Amino acid sequence: MMRNCLQEILPIILRRTAAGLFSLLMILSFHTSCFAGTTEEIASLLLFVEQSGCTFIRNGKHYDAPEARKHIEKKYNYFKDRIHTAEEFIHYSATKSTMSGQPYRVVCNGVGMTSSDWLLAELDKVRITILEEDHETPDNNPDD
Numbered sequence: 001m002m003r004n005c006l007q008e009i010l011p012i013i014l015r016r017t018a019a020g021l022f023s024l025l026m027i028l029s030f031h032t033s034c035f036a037g038t039t040e041e042i043a044s045l046l047l048f049v050e051q052s053g054c055t056f057i058r059n060g061k062h063y064d065a066p067e068a069r070k071h072i073e074k075k076y077n078y079f080k081d082r083i084h085t086a087e088e089f090i091h092y093s094a095t096k097s098t099m100s101g102q103p104y105r106v107v108c109n110g111v112g113m114t115s116s117d118w119l120l121a122e123l124d125k126v127r128i129t130i131l132e133e134d135h136e137t138p139d140n141n142p143d144d
Helices: 002-051 065-082 086-093 115-135
Strands: 055-058 061-063 105-108 111-114
Touching: 002 065, 002 086, 002 115, 055 065, 061 065, 065 086, 086 115, 105 115, 111 115
Parallel strands: none
Antiparallel strands: 055 061, 055 105, 105 111
């Protein structure tokens, strides 16, 4: 009797276990691809900051672009365990002073704005570029 019961239940358990493992693998795969995208976005933003030629104002003091990148990257490394999206990267690493609470500002070509607004606008451009690259095929590539 026990053997018949096991013979009936075992395939059900195995199917459910396999389905559960498959679901877990799909979730992990999605999470990994999202993280890879986030890492790429953050790297693009750091490079953008460094190459911008803009002046960064932190607690009333002016810094050039390479110095700004170093500071933002230092904060990123400190807050890395809390950062899961590019928006969180901007929030934790490039928005305001954790000491004074003053917002970071950036001046590019004589135009000033918060670093947060500036980087969020650039993040939109980065994402559009990534989407365009992902959808580009050899048949519709205008450079060919």
